[in-house]
Amino acid sequence: MWGVVATALAVLAQLTVVPGPDMAVVTREGLSGGRSSALRATFGVVAGLMVWGALTVVGLGAVLAASAEAYTVVKVVGGLYLVYLGVTTLWQSRTRKESAGTKPVSVHLQGSSWRAGFLTNLLNPKIAVFYTGLLPQLVPPGWPTAPTLAALVLVHGLLGIVWLGAYSLLLTRARATLGKPSIRRILDRITGTVLFGFGAVVVAEAR
Template sequence: MLVQFLTAVGVLAVLTMVPGPDMAVVTRRAVASGWQDGLRTVGGITAGLLVWGVLAVAGLATVLAASATAYTVVRLAGAAYLVFLGVQALRQSRRDRSRAPAAALAPPRGNPWRTGLVSNVFNPKIAVFYTGLLPTLAPAGLSPHRGMALLVLVHAVLTAVWLGAYVLLLAKARSFFEKPAVRRAMDRATGTVLIGFGLKVASARP
């Protein structure tokens, strides 16, 4: 059981560290608003994982994963939100050209915790992951519900630690990222990445 659990933790750790929409959203917030808002965004993302975890343990995520219509609705909503965030970042980079340096440092609008939560709740891939892969990783010595709940908590902790450490790393280079030219370049880069992830989510299939 211990070996199986450690194997599951290793798989979850690798999947957590793979760059994705969460990292792009966190990068945008941490660079533009500072480490506090970056960590709040991480908190929202972690809460989104727990929401999906509760749904998966309750069996509701299985219904979503099995329903083409429900999956499509959530997928398109999530894709639209990522594209919205990306367009917002690109528009910010254009506005910064005509602003004074102090005005160019204005943080993005919206609650950072809510931004993280929404970007994760509207990611149907998590439903597929939690109902497809996670049950196969659950320790055999526990009941299916307990095993799933344990791995969801582990995934949430790994995500919070990994993205939290990433935010603090960005904070150490904040003076560099605060330069208007760098900020514009980062806004363009993260905006493009977010739109790219949004289009990828929109075209994804269960």
């Protein structure tokens, strides 16, 4: 039984640390707004996971995963949102002015970092597929399904906070160097291209 628990934790940890749109968004927000923005994006990402987790526990996630039309709609909208984030990041890299200091100028409105992280995961139907397809298989035999699923979702969220939170701190510790205009433009272009690429692939898969 405890072997199954260890396997579940290992799977959740692997899913957490694999780079994806959520890390790209945290990078984007951290470079633009600093540590607070990166952490807000992190909590937004986890909030999106919690929504999918709650839907999975009550059974609604399986409905979406089983509906080709609904899945496609969410997939297209999510892909277009990532494309939008990528394009705006690339545009900011083109219009960024050289400055004498090294501190980046935040282009964020209050709450936009959290919202970017939240929508990135909320509009990611692959999370629903993972939660409804794989997560139930991680429930140890004999354990109550709904409470155990809820616990696994909470563990996944905590792992996300620890991983992305640590990444945010490391990222913003190097902000004085990364915030130099020439380096910042390069990082913006890399991040924007990654976000655009993720979004384009998602939209292409939905066709």
